Amino acid sequence: VARRGKVIAAIEVKARDSAAGALSSVTQRQQQRITRAAEQFLACHPQLARCDWRFDVMWVTAERSRIRSWRRILPQHLTDAWRV
Numbered sequence: 001v002a003r004r005g006k007v008i009a010a011i012e013v014k015a016r017d018s019a020a021g022a023l024s025s026v027t028q029r030q031q032q033r034i035t036r037a038a039e040q041f042l043a044c045h046p047q048l049a050r051c052d053w054r055f056d057v058m059w060v061t062a063e064r065s066r067i068r069s070w071r072r073i074l075p076q077h078l079t080d081a082w083r084v
Helices: 019-024 028-044
Strands: 002-004 007-015 052-064 071-082
Touching (some): 007 028, 019 052, 028 052
16 A cells, blocks of 8 residues: 555555566456455545545566576556556
């Protein structure tokens, strides 16, 4: 969970070989689970009730280099990935 101003984001983070793999791994069932967790979080923090909520997905992919099998980590962020 992250907050910037009056916007709160529930962020699911994945590590996959590809962006498509990361996004497809956030199924509708998982979205429902994350949404319920956000609702419970809000119930425990009623002072945040006036904030706007969004659901994001972040993922990291590792890109192999030809030198010494070094990997470069590539983080990516999809804001407002789904709505309730």
